[in-house]
Amino acid sequence: MSTFQCDEAFEGYPGVLHGGVISSILDGAMVNCLFALGQAAVTVELTTRFRHPVATYQEATVSARVTRSSHPLYLLEAEIVQDGKVKATAKGKFYDQPELPDLLAQLS
Secondary structure, X not given: OEEEOOOHHHEEEOOEEOHHHHXXXXXXXXXXXXXXXXXXXXXXXXXXXXXXXXXXXXXXXXXXXXXXXXXXXXXXXXEEEEOOEEEEEEEEEEEEOOOHHHHHHHHO
C-alpha cells in the first residue's frame, strides 16, 4: 500500500486525475506487489474500472494483491481509495520475466 497525490500536471479535466495516469498507478502497484514477492514480470493485460473521479491535490491510497498464481502467469487486482471511497480498480495479467533484472541492470 502506498499513498500519493498529484497536481494539475496530471489532470484530464480540472481537478480530476487523468484516466491514463490512474491506469499507470494501478499497473505500477501490481508490478511492485510482484517485485515485493521476488517476482519479475511484465503486464500482458490490464483492465481498469473508473468508479469515481480521483481528485488532484488530495491524498489517495493505492494497494494491490495477487489473486492467482499459475507460473508463469500471475493475476492481480489493485484499487485506489480516496476519502474512504474506492475510486478506481484494476485487474491485470502478468507474465514472468526472470531475466528482467539483468536487462535493466545493463541499461543503467
